[in-house]
Amino acid sequence: MSYYNEMFEGDRVRDPYARLRDWVETMPDDFRQMKQAEAEALFRRIGITFAVYGEGGDPDRLIPFDMMPRVFEQAEWRRLERGIKQRARALNAFLRDVYGRGEIIRAGRIPARLVYQNEAYEKSVVGVVPPRGIYSHIIGIDLVRTAKDEFYVLEDNCRTPSGVSYMLENREIMMRMFPQLFRNNRIEPVDQYPDLLRRTLESVAPAKCSDRPTCVILTPGHYNSAYYEHSFLANLMGVELVEGQDLFVDGEFVYMRTTTGPKRVDVIYRRIDDPYLDPLCFRPDSMLGIPGLMDVYRSGGVSICSAPGAGVADDKAIYTFVPEMIRFYLGEEPILNNVQTWTLWKDDDYRYVMEHLPELVVKEVHGSGGYGMLVGPKSTTEEIETFRLKIQANPSNYIAQPTLALSTCPTFVEEGIAPRHVDLRPYCLCGDRIELVPGGLTRVALRDGSLVVNSSQGGGVKDTWVLSE
Amino acid sequence: MLSRTASNLFWMGRNLERAETAARLLDVGQRITLLPNTELGYQNEWNSLLQASGSSDLFREKYGDITQENIEEFIFFDRANPSSVASCLEKARESGRIVRTALTSQVWDALNVSYQELRKIERLPRSKLDTASLTDFTTGHTSTVRGAINATQLRNDGWHFMNLGYGLERADATARLLDVKYFVLLPRIEFVGSGLDTYQWQVILRALSAHRAYHWAYGGDITAGQVADFLILNGESPRALITSLYETVWHLEGLARRYGDGVPVSARDKAREVLTALQARDIEMIFDEGLHEFLSWFIRELGEISNLVHQDYLLGGA
Numbered sequence: 161m162s163y164y165n166e167m168f169e170g171d172r173v174r175d176p177y178a179r180l181r182d183w184v185e186t187m188p189d190d191f192r193q194m195k196q197a198e199a200e201a202l203f204r205r206i207g208i209t210f211a212v213y214g215e216g217g218d219p220d221r222l223i224p225f226d227m228m229p230r231v232f233e234q235a236e237w238r239r240l241e242r243g244i245k246q247r248a249r250a251l252n253a254f255l256r257d258v259y260g261r262g263e264i265i266r267a268g269r270i271p272a273r274l275v276y277q278n279e280a281y282e283k284s285v286v287g288v289v290p291p292r293g294i295y296s297h298i299i300g301i302d303l304v305r306t307a308k309d310e311f312y313v314l315e316d317n318c319r320t321p322s323g324v325s326y327m328l329e330n331r332e333i334m335m336r337m338f339p340q341l342f343r344n345n346r347i348e349p350v351d352q353y354p355d356l357l358r359r360t361l362e363s364v365a366p367a368k369c370s371d372r373p374t375c376v377i378l379t380p381g382h383y384n385s386a387y388y389e390h391s392f393l394a395n396l397m398g399v400e401l402v403e404g405q406d407l408f409v410d411g412e413f414v415y416m417r418t419t420t421g422p423k424r425v426d427v428i429y430r431r432i433d434d435p436y437l438d439p440l441c442f443r444p445d446s447m448l449g450i451p452g453l454m455d456v457y458r459s460g461g462v463s464i465c466s467a468p469g470a471g472v473a474d475d476k477a478i479y480t481f482v483p484e485m486i487r488f489y490l491g492e493e494p495i496l497n498n499v500q501t502w503t504l505w506k507d508d509d510y511r512y513v514m515e516h517l518p519e520l521v522v523k524e525v526h527g528s529g530g531y532g533m534l535v536g537p538k539s540t541t542e543e544i545e546t547f548r549l550k551i552q553a554n555p556s557n558y559i560a561q562p563t564l565a566l567s568t569c570p571t572f573v574e575e576g577i578a579p580r581h582v583d584l585r586p587y588c589l590c591g592d593r594i595e596l597v598p599g600g601l602t603r604v605a606l607r608d609g610s611l612v613v614n615s616s617q618g619g620g621v622k623d624t625w626v627l628s629e
Numbered sequence: 630m631l632s633r634t635a636s637n638l639f640w641m642g643r644n645l646e647r648a649e650t651a652a653r654l655l656d657v658g659q660r661i662t663l664l665p666n667t668e669l670g671y672q673n674e675w676n677s678l679l680q681a682s683g684s685s686d687l688f689r690e691k692y693g694d695i696t697q698e699n700i701e702e703f704i705f706f707d708r709a710n711p712s713s714v715a716s717c718l719e720k721a722r723e724s725g726r727i728v729r730t731a732l733t734s735q736v737w738d739a740l741n742v743s744y745q746e747l748r749k750i751e752r753l754p755r756s757k758l759d760t761a762s763l764t765d766f767t768t769g770h771t772s773t774v775r776g777a778i779n780a781t782q783l784r785n786d787g788w789h790f791m792n793l794g795y796g797l798e799r800a801d802a803t804a805r806l807l808d809v810k811y812f813v814l815l816p817r818i819e820f821v822g823s824g825l826d827t828y829q830w831q832v833i834l835r836a837l838s839a840h841r842a843y844h845w846a847y848g849g850d851i852t853a854g855q856v857a858d859f860l861i862l863n864g865e866s867p868r869a870l871i872t873s874l875y876e877t878v879w880h881l882e883g884l885a886r887r888y889g890d891g892v893p894v895s896a897r898d899k900a901r902e903v904l905t906a907l908q909a910r911d912i913e914m915i916f917d918e919g920l921h922e923f924l925s926w927f928i929r930e931l932g933e934i935s936n937l938v939h940q941d942y943l944l945g946g947a
Binding site: 204205382387391392394395400401402403405406416417418419420421422 | 630631632633634635723726727729730738741742745786790884888891892942943944945
């Protein structure tokens with residue numbers, strides 16, 4: 161398989177990387193090692209660490225940072241931006257629809273079963289329309305590139321996509337370590353993201369809120385692997401970082417406990433999953449939630465971002481219908497491609513997948529983080545056969561996709577510099593406006609040949625540049 | 630400010646001060662064992678110190694024998710001992726991590742570095758470490774954090790809560806160290822006023838980094854009355870009970886002013902009352918009353934102020 165190299169076309173350096181070539185090629189080894197150590201020390205000092213679920217070991221593990229940036233030119237980015245915003249509009253239209261009249265189902269474009277029997281479909285909010293009809297306010301869209309103008313969406317994250325703090329900190333650290341690079345290249349800034357996020361949240365305050373809205377970030381607590389990000393964002397946005405125990409419901413509103421008594425909260429950017437939000441409505445054993453929260457939400461006393469139930473739009477089964485949503489709600493043709501997907505609960509697809517396992521990538525419908533997946537071409541016959549048994553036991557739990565030729569980007573490795581596979585997650589904000597900062601999180605599979613970029617599976621991150629005109 | 634944030638800042642302050650106290654305790658103990666001693670030998674002194682920190686039962690259960698190594702392990706490294714330096718630094722850093730948004734990056738940096746360094750020390754073979762360097766390590770890092778707080782934190786309610794933690798804990802620690810000296814360390818009345826007595830007072834002063842300050846303040850010989858005066862009633866002495874309490878009142882007044890009517894001030898009222906009671910005494914009155922009785926009263930009152938801080942501010946009015 162041949163891969164698109166982000167920097168080189170044969171011997172020629174692609175335009176956006178032109179000024180980086182000298183920098184990379186003239187960098188002495190010892191200087192590189194010194195800078196790498198400096199970057200690591202900076203990350204550790206700031207406290208950006210990443211805990212991996214169920215792994216044990218060091219809870220303060222660092223996510224590896226690669227100093228070689230990934231670069232887009234303005235024209236490439238504009239196209240991506242249009243595609244992402246288009247997708248974000250369609251996903252929110254879909255959510256508004258399935259919690260309302262369900263036109264897309266009546267029209268026969270999406271099977272009712274996939275929506276209404278979906279685990280993430282939240283019956284308790286049917287008919288509840290959140291402010292501005294926005295359900296998913298922060299959408300992380302995972303993209304991979306296979307050719308100059310070929311981008312595929314791998315998945316949409318409509319609930320609580322994480323990683324944006326890395327986008328911001330990677331930039332911060334690059335600017336601190338290599339100011340000259342930023343003088344020589346005209347790079348679009350990303351540090352307006354926290355302000356845009358705050359504005360987005362304020363724009364979806366409930367109608368009952370008459371003053372300037374009070375927004376908070378709701379975290380499961382400091383043992384959560386993304387806690388650093390929660391506190392980082394709260395800090396940059398100037399809002400309180402709360403846990404469930406800090407909030408309580410009184411009458412028709414939600415309040416936080418403060419040193420001066422109760423204070424009303426209007427918008428909750430929650431970083432906990434639906435089932436934990438309210439023990440009276442969802443899991444009764446949840447210690448993370450706020451009893452009575454959902455009643456306040458349904459009666460318009462508080463906004464929850466993303467809205468409960470938004471997860472039904474980013475399911476891997478629903479994913480296959482996103483191009484259809486774009487046509488149905490927006491009357492447009494999709495700008496970004498979907499990856500061809502076989503859904504194993506269909507007989508034809510099942511048969512095809514079982515015959516072609518060594519070529520395909522198979523994922524669990526509800527899986528995430530790179531767990532529970534099979535990358536056919538990178539697996540041994542034994543691994544494939546073990547996985548085959550798992551699929552046979554419960555076919556409807558799986559989807560399959562062709563193994564994509566993920567683009568590579570030069571990356572600093574032990575022996576110097578070498579191509580490694582990358583993906584991209586930009587963060588789209590939906591409120592009174594739809595906005596996207598020029599950049600995102602580039603994840604890189606640090607192991608030679610690996611196509612899995614998840615940080616839980618040995619992936620690293622890179623700064624992502626969009627050059628201005 | 631969130632009540633939970635205030636609570637974490639308060640406990641961050643308390644735990645940093647407590648880490649320092651543990652290190653000072655180790656230092657006092659170490660110096661006392663160098664004394665030509667009373668009949669029961671050095672074991673007795675160490676036991677007194679452990680009693681002062683309220684952890685002698687835990688020690689006996691876990692280690693049995695009192696040896697220099699066991700004591701160091703217990704007071705400095707042992708996570709099972711909630712008052713060990715390592716436990717306190719870890720808890721302080723944990724509190725800081727929870728309320729990162731309320732700390733400046735310099736404060737977090739100092740706090741985080743002290744924890745990373747602690748983890749390095751923990752990996753060293755114990756034979757490479759001596760008591761003095763462990764004490765220096767602790768006071769060095771807690772001072773750096775303290776300095777970062779003073780230099781960079783906003784003078785807002787969060788700052789008051791941190792300092793309340795520091796103030797109450799410091800008052801408590803000085804009171805307990807004094808109590809060890811007079812009630813336990815010196816069980817026999819004939820030692821009072823002897824050379825041994827003087828040396829022990831000197832040790833206490835050293836442990837509080839106050840022996841030079843003492844000489845500047847009083848000059849001349851070390852006497853029990855003057856040392857006690859210095860550590861209880863002298864407003865110039867930074868670790869004196871009256872100074873710590875005065876600062877506590879000052880921060881509670883700050884909160885009351887900032888929050889205005891409608892937020893209860895029972896902690897402030899109580900702290901004022903105790904301060905007034907302290908100001909009304911001189912050192913003779915305290916010795917007449919019995920130093921131990923006085924200190925027990927004082928430690929109880931501190932506990933009460935701490936409870937009222939919780940009631941007034943940390944429950945969130947729900």
